[in-house]
Amino acid sequence: MSEQVLLRVEGLSKSFGSVPAARSVDLAVHRGEALGIIGPNGAGKSTLFGLIAGDVRPDAGRIVFDGRDITRDPPHRRCRAGIARSWQIPRPFVHLSVYENVLVGAYFGAGLRGREAERAALAALADTGMDRLADRPAGSLTILQRKRLELARALATRPRLLLLDEIAGGLTEAECVELVELIRGLHAQGLTVVWVEHVVHALLAVVQRLVVLDFGELIAEGEPAPVMADPRVQEVYLGIHLE
Amino acid sequence: MSAGARTTAATAAPARSPLRLSVPLTVLAFLVLTLLPLWTERRVLNDLFGVLTLFALAQYWNLLAGYAGLVSIGQHAYVGIGAYVLFAAGIFLGLDPLTGILLAGIAAAALSVPAGLFIFRLGGAYFAVATWVAAEIFRLLAARITPLGGGAGTSLPPSVMELLPGVVEIRHLFGVPTGAARDIVLYWTALALAAFALWMSWALLRSRPGLALAAVRDDERAAAGLGVDVRAVKFLVHVFAAFGAGATGALIFLDIGRISPAAAFSVLDWTAYVIFVVVLGGFGRLEGPLLGAVLFFVLEKAFADYGSWYLMALGLLGVLVMLFAPHGLWGWLERRFALEWFATRRVPPASAVPPYDSRSSTQREGRSP
Known part of the structure; x- marks a missing residue:
């Protein structure tokens, strides 16, 4: 059982002042799965990502990745261990080219050198359809780019766990479809994906399991259809239609 | 997607990198500066000595603040340490001044390690204040060294200056008196230190750790999330900048010939003016300190006679630049004309473009945890 769990979060709590962003969250992410996380604004979704990626220090609880306790590891070590994230509001290195941006990940995240790193960077650009923009300054990109x-x-x-934070937000319908295809393809290649998303229909096109957060608390968990039908979830999501 | 990409690519082209021209031109400028003592008078060399040493200090501060985000207001600590180590090496160990300069750089770098362990615990404004506090501590310690004159300071004995290599040869070669020959050696040393500062910074930024540094400059959190050990990168730059400030400080006080804690650890001369030069020329740009040092020198030559009015005008100019050209004059030129003199941009190898779906899941899973 435990070999199937890639990431385990136990009793994770975090408060900002008197506002709880995570209240004793327990969560297991299985190898090769695509897990979706939904919840209203301020439910603690991004905080949970911060806790897993290491930007946010927990008040209590434990994070185990691949059988190793990483609760006290700084972000760069977690990245090197195989946890990669995308930021809700993109944070490109604006004075570097697109290629150089990606090269940072290949050099320091994957620990590659020389030609190997260059090839990995180009492959990542090709996989995401960014190869034509390699020479562009990252500061000049559009929101989708x-x-x-x-x-x-x-x-x-070269992550083993990919954390996506509202990557579909702000995109047109056509762009969203493209992105869903891309993520579905990555998942099909064996990558474990945890995706926080407000655009629920995009999420449901990819994930097999859904977790709902509200006020830092995990209120529902399971297969997408029953979770979305749960009265508590419907209450939280009043006004958001499930397609 | 690709259609949209193409239209935007046309409106925002990548920065032009006239590398083919800028490297030969920079080398040419260096050669002209090297041969300058052949036909110029002593006064010009002394002026250039000031520009070159100021540029070197500015370049190191730019690496610290402009790239690593370490806004230090205590770099005068390492200038002072360098000066004191040079005098100590000459007076107590009988070392020649050029070896002394190297030793000064190494000593400053060594002392920056314990100082760094202390100040790196603090962030933001507290970090800046801590660098100043550390500099004050070093100044007070220097004032306790009674063999070097304590609080009053001391002069460099002529016997140490006589050890300066190359003076005799130049006296014969150029047919100039000893004093002028010394100035030529000091000028060449300043030129070498300035070239070292520029070349090392350029080489660093083009290297693997340099990419980490550039990423840290643009966004620390994103860099950390991509595996960059931000603290290690910053510490490396901190130690390197201390080395540079130490060696440059040693040379400056070799030229002055006299040290005192107040002069060697002067926050105005070795930190405030240096920051002004970087702000004026271009923050976080390799070209910035060069432009800034030249401009500052021109301003000083033209207007220094106006005394306090000149200083107030300098302050006003600094404020205006910060408001309207936050990346300095070079930053403004760069944006306006898409210029890049010292290109550090990495270009993807054209031959290595892989077929679309070359990455397999086994490749990704094959990494050890």
Whole structure:
């Protein structure tokens, strides 16, 4: 059983002042699965990602990745261990080219050198359809291109767990379809994906399991259809239609 | 997607890198500066000595603040340490001044390690204040060294200056008196240190750790999330900048010939003016300190006679640049004309473009945890 679990989060809590962002969250992510996380604004979704990626220090609880306790590891060590993330608001290195942005991940995340790193960076650009923009300064990209760059950089670190933070937000319907195809393809190649998303229909096109957060608490978990039909979830999501 | 990409690519082309021209031109400028003592008078060399040493200090501060995000207001600590180590090496060990300069750099780098362990615990404004506090501590310690004159300081004995290599040869070669020959050696040393600062910074930025540094400059959290050990990168730059400030400080006080804690650890001379030069020329740009040092020198030559009015005008200019050209004059030129003199951009190898789906899941899973 435990070999099937890639990431385990136990009793994870975090408060900002008196506002709880995570309240004793327990969660297991299985190898090769695609897990979706939904919840209203301020439910603690991004905080949970921060806790897993290491930007946010937990007040209590434990994070185990691949059988190793990483609760006290800094972000760069977690990335090197195989956890990659995309930021909700893209954070490109604006003075570097697209290619250099991705090269950072290949060099320091995947620990590659020389030609090998260059090839990995180019492969990540090709996988995300960014190869034609390789020479462009990252500061000049459009929002969709920035989101793709987030994904390309994450892939260049050769992750085993990919954390996607609202990567479909702000995209047109056609762009969204493209992105879903891309993520579905990565998942099909064996990558474990955890995806936080407000655009629920995009999420449901990919994930096999759904977790719902509300006020830092995990209120529902399971297969997408029953979870979305759960009265508590419907209450939380009043006004958001399930397609 | 690709259609949209093409239209935007046309409106925002990648920065032009006139590398083919800029490297030969820079080398040419270096050669002209090297041969300058053949036909110029001593006064010009002394002026250039000031520009070159100021540029070197500015380049190291730019690496610290402009790239590593370490806004230090205590770099005068390492200038002072360098000066004191040079004098100590000459007076107590009888070392020649050029070896002394190297030793000064190494000592400053060594002392920056314990100082760094202390100040790196603090962030933001506290970090800046801590660098100043550390500099004050070093200044007070220097004032306790009674063999070097304590608080009053001391002069460099002529016997140490006589050890300066190359003076005799130049006196014969150029047919100039000893004093002028010394100035030529000091000028060449300043030129070498300035070239070292520029070349090392350029080489660093083009290297693997340099990419980490550039990423840290643009976004620390994103860099850490991609596997960059931000703290290690910053510490490396901190130690390197201390080495540079130490060696440059040693040379400056070799030229002055006299040290005191107040002069060697002067926050105005070795930190404030240096910051002004970087802000004026271009923050976080390799070209910035070069442009800034030249501009500052021109301003000083033209207006220094106006005394305090000049200083107030300098302050006003600094504020205006910060408001309207936050990346300095070079940053403005770069944006306006898509210029890049010292290209550090990495270009993807054209031959290595892989077929679309070359990455397999086994490749990804094959990595050890």
